[in-house]
Amino acid sequence: MLRLSTLFDPRPGGSEAFFHAGRLDFEPERSKEILALVDAVRTVVAIHLERPAVIPEIAERADALLAVYGTSDSALLGVVFGRAHAEGRLPFQPPRSMDEVRRRRPDVRQESSDPVVPFGHALTV
Numbered sequence: 621m622l623r624l625s626t627l628f629d630p631r632p633g634g635s636e637a638f639f640h641a642g643r644l645d646f647e648p649e650r651s652k653e654i655l656a657l658v659d660a661v662r663t664v665v666a667i668h669l670e671r672p673a674v675i676p677e678i679a680e681r682a683d684a685l686l687a688v689y690g691t692s693d694s695a696l697l698g699v700v701f702g703r704a705h706a707e708g709r710l711p712f713q714p715p716r717s718m719d720e721v722r723r724r725r726p727d728v729r730q731e732s733s734d735p736v737v738p739f740g741h742a743l744t745v
Contacts, residue, residue: 621700622657623693624667624678645674645718658682666696669714676716676736685737710741 629642646654657663658681665682667673669689679685687710688696698704713735715721724731 621664621666621697622654622682623688623696624654624665624673624675626667626669626671626673628671640671643718644672644715644721651677654678655681664700666691672712672714672721674715674718674721676714679714679736707742710737710739713737713739 626640627643627646628640631637631639631641645651654665655677658665658678662683664684664686665678666686666688667675667678668691669687675685686696686699687708695704699706713732714737715724715732716734716736720732
């Protein structure tokens with residue numbers, strides 16, 4: 621199991637530091653590390669999606685991809701090992717690239733013609 625978080629660029633102090641903004645993709649070296657792991661062993665990737673992440677290669681190559689929103693380790697493992705029930709719908713379309721992010725309008729949830737996962741994709745475990 622690999623837990624990831626959506627990336628962000630740190631902002632200066634004060635209240636602005638609490639709002640995450642900036643890049644949504646992993647740096648090339650970090651991306652290579654993650655992909656080497658998911659290619660080497662069966663991997664469940666759980667990513668904290670406080671913002672849409674640019675993770676098409678991870679989504680395609682991981683054995684399972686779970687979007688989490690502040691879930692504790694014990695709750696997540698309960699779902700992965702079948703001891704707990706989880707369900708939810710994806711509230712946005714994860715973009716395929718940072719170029720797509722730059723072209724999209726921030727107030728439109730379903731603008732991509734080729735999303736990594738479709739808007740409203742559902743999980744029921």
